[in-house]
Amino acid sequence: xxxxxxxxxxxxxxxxxxxxxxxxxxxxxxxxxxxxxxxxxxxxxxxxxxxxxxxxxxxxxxxxxxxxxxxxxxxxxxxxxxxxxxxxxxxxxxxxxxxxxxxxxxxxxxxxxxxxxxxxxxxxxxxxxxxxxxxxxxxxxxxxxxxxxxxxxxxxxxxxxxxxxxxxxxxxxxxxxxxxxxxxxxxxxxxxxxxxxxxxxxxxxxxxxxxxxxxxxxxxxxxxxxxxxxxxxxxxxxxxxxxxxxxxxxxxxxx
Amino acid sequence: xxxxxxxxxxxxxxxxxxxxxxxxxxxxxxxxxxxxxxxxxxxxxxxxxxxxxxxxxxxxxxxxxxxxxxxxxxxxxxxxxxxxxxxxxxxxxxxxxxxxxxxxxxxxxxxxxxxxxxxxxxxxxxxxxxxxxxxxxxxxxxxxxxxxxxxxxxxxxxxxxxxxxxxxxxxxxxxxxxxxxxxxxxxxxxxxxxxxxxxxxxxxxxxxxxxxxxxxxxxxxxxxxxxxxxxxxxxxxxxxxxxxxxxxxxxxxxxxxxxxxxxxxxxxxxxxxxxxxxxxxxxxxxxxxxxxxxxxxxxxxxxxxxxxxxxxxxxxxxxxxxxxxxxxxxxxxxxxxxxxxxxxxxxxxxxxxxxxxxxxxxxxxxxxxxxxxxxxxxxxxxxxxxxxxxxx
Numbered sequence: 142x143x144x145x146x147x148x149x150x151x152x153x154x155x156x157x158x159x160x161x162x163x164x165x166x167x168x169x170x171x172x173x174x175x176x177x178x179x180x181x182x183x184x185x186x187x188x189x190x191x192x193x194x195x196x197x198x199x200x201x202x203x204x205x206x207x208x209x210x211x212x213x214x215x216x217x218x219x220x221x222x223x224x225x226x227x228x229x230x231x232x233x234x235x236x237x238x239x240x241x242x243x244x245x246x247x248x249x250x251x252x253x254x255x256x257x258x259x260x261x262x263x264x265x266x267x268x269x270x271x272x273x274x275x276x277x278x279x280x281x282x283x284x285x286x287x288x289x290x291x292x293x294x295x296x297x298x299x300x301x302x303x304x305x306x307x308x309x310x311x312x313x314x315x316x317x318x319x320x321x322x323x324x325x326x327x328x329x330x331x332x333x334x335x336x337x338x339x340x341x342x343x344x345x346x347x348x349x350x351x352x353x354x355x356x357x358x359x360x361x362x363x364x365x366x367x368x369x370x371x372x373x374x375x376x377x378x379x380x381x382x383x384x385x386x387x388x389x390x391x392x393x394x395x396x
Numbered sequence: 397x398x399x400x401x402x403x404x405x406x407x408x409x410x411x412x413x414x415x416x417x418x419x420x421x422x423x424x425x426x427x428x429x430x431x432x433x434x435x436x437x438x439x440x441x442x443x444x445x446x447x448x449x450x451x452x453x454x455x456x457x458x459x460x461x462x463x464x465x466x467x468x469x470x471x472x473x474x475x476x477x478x479x480x481x482x483x484x485x486x487x488x489x490x491x492x493x494x495x496x497x498x499x500x501x502x503x504x505x506x507x508x509x510x511x512x513x514x515x516x517x518x519x520x521x522x523x524x525x526x527x528x529x530x531x532x533x534x535x536x537x538x539x540x541x542x543x544x545x546x547x548x549x550x551x552x553x554x555x556x557x558x559x560x561x562x563x564x565x566x567x568x569x570x571x572x573x574x575x576x577x578x579x580x581x582x583x584x585x586x587x588x589x590x591x592x593x594x595x596x597x598x599x600x601x602x603x604x605x606x607x608x609x610x611x612x613x614x615x616x617x618x619x620x621x622x623x624x625x626x627x628x629x630x631x632x633x634x635x636x637x638x639x640x641x642x643x644x645x646x647x648x649x650x651x652x653x654x655x656x657x658x659x660x661x662x663x664x665x666x667x668x669x670x671x672x673x674x675x676x677x678x679x680x681x682x683x684x685x686x687x688x689x690x691x692x693x694x695x696x697x698x699x700x701x702x703x704x705x706x707x708x709x710x711x712x713x714x715x716x717x718x719x720x721x722x723x724x725x726x727x728x729x730x731x732x733x734x735x736x737x738x739x740x741x742x743x744x745x746x747x748x749x750x751x752x753x754x755x756x757x758x759x760x761x762x763x764x765x766x767x768x769x770x771x772x773x774x775x776x777x778x779x780x781x782x783x784x785x786x787x788x
Contacts, residue, residue, distance in 0.1 A: 227490055313490070347508065355502045359486040359543070360468065361420040363505045363520060365530040367453075367540045368417040373399070373532035374451035378411035 219322045224350040227314035228357045230306045231285045236357065237304055238288055240279075245356065247349045261290075273297045299324040317353065321346045398786060399453045399536030400765045405443030408454070408766040416532065416540035421468030424544030426480060430557035431458040431534050433765070433782045434482075434565055435591050436707045438773045439662065440525065444683070445709060447509055447526040455535030456482035456522040457564040459557060462548075463538070469545045478548035480541055481734035482565045484520035484531065487546030498731035503543065504529045513710065518731055535765060537786040549738045558783060559745055562596070562752040566781075568737035570596025570658070573705035574604050576728035577654035584608045586643055586652035586695060587628065588688035590618035592781045593705050594658035595755050598626035601656075603749060610646065612639060612688075614664070617778040625754045637666050643695040653700050655692035660706025663687035669714070676713055683710030693719050693727075704729035755781045761788035 226233060236242055240253045240261050251266040259279045264272055275296035281289035281303075291301035300323035307316045355362050365372050397415045400408055416425055434457050439445050459479040462472050472478065485492050485500040492500050500519035504510060507517035509527040520542070523533015532539065541548060551560050570593050577585055585601040587594050590613040598609050611622035612631045619630035629646075636642040644651050661684030665673070669687065676682035692702050693716050702725055720727060744750045757780045760768050768782045 225490070227488065227493070344508065351507055354489075355486075358488040359422070359502050361422060363484075363486075363503050363529070363542065364419055365505050365520070365526075365532070366419050367532035368414060369419055371414070372530055373401070373413070373453040374449040374530070376413040376451065378401075378413055380412070 217322055217324050219320065220346050221318060221320045222346040222350050223316055223318040224354050225309050225314055225316050226354045226357050230308060230315045233315055233317060233353075233357060234285045234288070234306050237353070238282070238284075240290075245362070246352045248345060248352075263292075275300070317350060319346050319350050321349075397537035398762055399532075400455065400762065401450075402440060402448055402452045402454055403450050406441060406770070408441065408769060410763050410765060413453075413536075416538050418464060418466045419540060420542060421466040422543050422545050423466040424462050424469055424472055424478075424541045424548070425464040426458075426460040426478060426539050426541050426548070427463045428458050428460040428534055428537055428539060428786050430460070430561050431455050431536075431762070431784050431786060432561060432564075432566075433457075433535070433768060433772055433784065435593065435660075436524070438769065439707060439709065441769050441773060442662065444661065445525045445527075447506075447530075449526060449530070452523065452525075452530070453532040453536050454523040455533035456524055457561065457566065458522075458534030458539060459551075459561050459564060460539075462544075465544065471545055472548065472550070477551045479551060479560050479563045479738070480522075480534065480539070480548050481563075481568075481738065482521055482524075483547075483731065483734050484522065484529065484542055485547060485735060486543050492546070495733055495736045496730075497733040497735045499733075506530060521731070535762065535784060535786075537762075547735060549742065551742075553746060555745065556753075558753045558756055560742065560752075561783065562592070562755075563734075563738050563741055563745075565732065565734065566592045567596050567741055567750070567752055568734045569593050569705050569732040570598075571600040571603075571737055571741060572730070572732050573597040573656050573658060573703045574600035574606075576703035576730075577601065577604075577656065577701045578726070579604045579606050579654060581605055582607045583653040584610065584647055585654045585656065586610045586612060586631075586692070587622075587656045587658055588612045588692060589658035589660075589706065590615070590622045590628075591658065592755050594618075594656070595622060595626055595780070596750075596752075597656050597658050597705065598622055598628045599750055601654075602627065603744070610643065610652065615775055618775075618780060621755065621780060625751075633666070639691050640695045647697070651695050651697035651700065653697055655696045655700065655702050657688045657692045657702070657704045657706045659688035660704075661685060661708045663689075663706075672714070682713045684708045684712050686712040686715055690714070690716060693725065696723065696725055698723040699725070701726045701728065705732070756783055758782040760784055762786040763788075 254262045275292045289303040305318040462476040483498045484503040485497040486502040489501040503520035510517035520529030609628040611628035622628040665687035673685040
């Protein structure tokens with residue numbers, strides 16, 4: 142079972158960081174030596190070095206946010222994220238303690254049905270369109286400070302979460318920390334779950350906190366949709382001259 | 397509605413797409429009456445901004461009439477005339493409360509993309525890649541305006557669109573660039589780039605008390621505008637290739653008290669260093685060409701201010717950090733905190749202290765936008781600023 146305390150990035154994450162740092166330095170040095178030498182060979186060396194630097198930078202967020210891919214199969218995946226929210230601790234705690242709010246915050250969680258004070262039933266929508274479900278229990282509840290939950294025996298995916306609320310510096314609101322752990326089962330099902338998870342778990346935790354902050358501070362969750370369900374790059378163009386509802390209405394009104 | 401959509405480098409199309417609608421309670425829908433092409437739009441036109449998707453609607457300088465508001469917008473009503481700031485800001489986070497509107501934490505739905513590149517996210521920005529949110533832009537007939545209760549500036553006087561449109565971006569951007577120079581009586585300010593932002597930085601520097609402004613460019617019509625409208629002293633770098641030396645000699649060896657880089661990432665230059673930047677960009681070792689920034693740092697007097705309104709998107713090489721340290725320079729930059737400056741600058745326009753219409757060279761229908769981008773990018777026909785009418 143996953144740890145009940147806040148997790149830290151494991152050795153694998155540190156390893157990834159080292160490789161990344163080495164790759165950046167190596168890339169930079171290669172590039173510099175290429176420049177110093179000049180000529181065609183030099184330019185090629187420079188390009189190779191540049192590629193390494195770019196690869197390292199591109200990898201950076203993935204490296205920071207999730208332990209190495211090996212931990213997706215068998216070992217516990219564990220990630221901590223923190224965010225500062227300009228609202229009092231108690232208000233934030235109260236919103237989170239009503240677990241039925243969590244689908245609004247956590248991507249992939251389709252529903253949480255609350256059965257009693259400590260028990261709930263969770264449904265997660267996988268990117269394949271399938272669903273996994275589990276029963277969970279709140280096993281630690283300190284009003285205004287901490288909520289911790291874990292899945293119960295028999296879950297498809299053993300998982301746990303802890304959210305902590307601490308006062309920030311004076312006038313700076315509340316520091317909210319979220320840990321999400323899960324233990325994908327070994328074997329074919331584990332692989333399936335790992336493949337079908339909507340996102341990396343670190344990203345799920347980071348996104349959940351960001352959405353929580355947006356909702357608490359602004360009352361809504363930011364979206365680039367320019368009409369419900371559609372961003373501008375997804376919009377289908379219609380043949381010229383047909384117009385659209387508002388345009389036609391305005392033309393009809395002689396505007 | 398008609399909208400200008402991005403399909404790749406130098407590939408823009410005006411198409412008819414479904415109209416925007418209210419999505420969130422704090423939204424408004426604005427019928428756009430005037431919209432402009434910004435110099436920073438050219439970075440997408442030229443394919444330098446990552447995370448663009450085919451079909452994205454461009455444009456972040458627009459104004460118009462409110463036609464609908466969400467349930468959370470109490471300060472606007474249909475019929476109100478508004479200028480929309482390019483920064484989408486929530487008004488409630490630490491940064492908005494501290495007047496750092498372009499650093500808003502809550503308005504970029506793709507914050508993780510910006511974090512990977514910048515360390516932290518910016519505010520959402522209309523029509524400016526998915527890294528800053530993927531919001532539909534305002535080079536269109538209508539726009540969804542999120543957080544409309546804190547962003548748009550109501551225009552209640554009879555000022556024309558042309559007089560107030562640039563409150564959406566370039567006028568506050570030029571002003572903030574000058575404000576970042578901490579101008580004192582007697583100061584000389586040098587401005588690299590006499591495009592729209594440079595022109596407003598020049599005028600703002602005088603508004604803030606500069607004694608003298610030197611304008612650097614290579615296009616005679618832009619230098620002429622800087623002199624005629626902004627009363628700046630021209631420095632054509634094709635006539636004076638050693639800009640740093642020329643600036644020192646014009647300032648008694650001191651160097652300008654403040655230097656403004658209103659050029660940014662696609663700088664043109666001369667000589668070996670310019671060729672180096674082109675080569676580095678070609679092999680992706682450098683995303684931006686900091687020609688103007690290098691000169692600004694080298695030329696600035698000891699203890700002076702270097703202000704960077706020019707847009708940089710990523711990584712630059714061979715910036716003389718030793719000069720910054722050893723001369724004790726202050727380097728200031730930022731996407732503009734538009735909401736901070738709008739009311740004050742509207743007052744300046746009403747009082748006749750600044751005339752934003754003086755930089756407009758082209759007025760065209762939205763249908764002509766694809767060609768207008770090219771004209772503006774290539775500085776053909778003396779083009780400095782294009783205003784588009786989505787209904788013409």
